[in-house]
Each structure stands twice: as C-alpha cells, then as structure tokens.
Amino acid sequence: MDFYEIVKKRRSIREFQSRPVEEEKLLRVLDAGLKAPSHNHQREWEFILLKNIERRKEVLEVEPSSHDFSSEEINDWTEGMTDQLEKEMYLKALPVQKRMLLSAPEVLVICFKMRKALGNCKTLFDLNSFASVWCCIENILLALAAEGLYGVTKIPYDTMALKKALNIPEDYEVAAIIPIGYPQKHVIKQKSVSLQQKMHFDRW
Numbered sequence: 159m160d161f162y163e164i165v166k167k168r169r170s171i172r173e174f175q176s177r178p179v180e181e182e183k184l185l186r187v188l189d190a191g192l193k194a195p196s197h198n199h200q201r202e203w204e205f206i207l208l209k210n211i212e213r214r215k216e217v218l219e220v221e222p223s224s225h226d227f228s229s230e231e232i233n234d235w236t237e238g239m240t241d242q243l244e245k246e247m248y249l250k251a252l253p254v255q256k257r258m259l260l261s262a263p264e265v266l267v268i269c270f271k272m273r274k275a276l277g278n279c280k281t282l283f284d285l286n287s288f289a290s291v292w293c294c295i296e297n298i299l300l301a302l303a304a305e306g307l308y309g310v311t312k313i314p315y316d317t318m319a320l321k322k323a324l325n326i327p328e329d330y331e332v333a334a335i336i337p338i339g340y341p342q343k344h345v346i347k348q349k350s351v352s353l354q355q356k357m358h359f360d361r362w
C-alpha cells in the first residue's frame with residue numbers, strides 16, 4: 159500500500175470486532191515498531207501483550223484513568239470546550255476507556271527504559287528516551303493501518319501501580335497501552351489542519 163494512503167488510513171479506533179488478530183500480522187507490526195529511530199541507538203523498548211482477560215482486569219484496577227466515564231464526569235470534562243470536533247471526540251471516547259481495553263482482541267503495553275527518573279529530568283534532552291518510544295509507537299500505529307488493523311494510544315496516569323502489577327523493572331516506564339483489533343464502528347471525523355497555516359519561512 160502507498161505510504162501516504164497508510165498515513166491517511168491510520169485513525170484512533172476504540173470499538174472492535176471480536177475477530178482475532180492474526181499472529182503473523184501482530185508480529186510484523188511489532189517488528190515495525192522496533193525499526194523506529196531511537197536517541198541512543200539502543201531501542202530500549204519492551205512489549206507486553208495482555209492476552210488473559212483476568213490479567214487485564216487486574217491491571218485496569220490499578221489504572222485510575224482506565225474507567226468508563228459517567229455522563230456527569232463527561233459533562234464536567236467537556237463543558238467549556240468550544241471546538242465541536244474536540245468535544246465530539248471526548249463524548250465518544252470517554253465512555254469507552256475501560257471497555258476498549260477489555261473488548262479488544264489484543265492489548266499491547268509499550269514499555270521503555272527511562273534511565274533518569276522523571277523527577278530528575280530538567281530539560282527536553284533528558285526526555286529523549288520518552289521521545290524515542292513515541293517514534294516506536296507511531297511506527298506501530300502506521301503498521302497496524304497497513305495491516306487493516308487499528309488501535310488507540312491510552313496513556314496511563316499511575317504508572318507506579320501499573321509497573322508493580324505488571325512486574326516491570328524499576329528503570330522502565332509504561333509509555334502507552336494500545337488496544338488493537340479490527341474496527342467495529344465508524345471513526346470520529348478528523349480535525350483538518352491547513353499545512354499553509356502551519357508553515358513558516360526563515361522565522362515564525
């Protein structure tokens with residue numbers, strides 16, 4: 159498939175068919191993740207696949223942001239939003255934050271080595287390992303699209319508890335949790351951004 163078509167095809171999907179994901183596709187996708195650039199040439203990334211539904215539930219129990227938001231919480235969250243597409247996204251996404259992780263045929267936890275504890279990071283340079291893992295994540299999202307698969311990046315709030323629940327070594331962090339599968343519902347309209355308005359020449 160043409161690269162630019164894949165870029166267009168990639169979208170965040172939160173509702174999945176029960177159809178299982180073929181193992182060979184998943185392996186190709188993860189391997190594409192490992193081809194991404196990394197700041198120190200080390201690609202210090204690890205993948206945990208949460209196969210067992212009971213394990214998923216245990217993990218979700220310690221991850222406070224992974225609950226399906228009530229209508230009251232959704233109202234509070236979206237109340238002051240003026241951008242209609244942003245609001246629409248939250249209205250559709252917030253009620254399924256837990257469900258998407260329990261119903262997806264695959265759930266991938268992406269970990270990365272964080273040599274300096276977050277509290278000791280003072281410059282963006284210190285966050286290079288975090289920047290690098292997002293290169294890996296984007297490769298994975300694009301590779302999923304190339305395979306006809308979809309996912310969405312869920313960022314955990316409380317990684318301490320999550321790390322403990324998943325037995326993740328101290329010097330590793332969780333970058334994202336990605337439910338993966340074949341899409342069930344039509345996606346939310348993507349906000350279009352004009353390239354012309356984003357470009358600057360010689361100075362901002």
Ligand SMILES: Cc1cc2nc3c(=O)[nH]c(=O)nc-3n(C[C@H](O)[C@H](O)[C@H](O)COP(=O)(O)O)c2cc1C
Nearest residue numbers: 168169170171172247251255310311312313345348
């Ligand atoms: C850093 C980051 C964090 C995100 N966190 C969440 C999240 O916690 N839950 C969720 O449902 N989607 C999450 N998303 C997905 C965004 O909502 C989505 O990318 C955005 O609405 C644009 O839609 P698109 O990916 O279909 O283009 C996240 C995306 C990024 C890049």
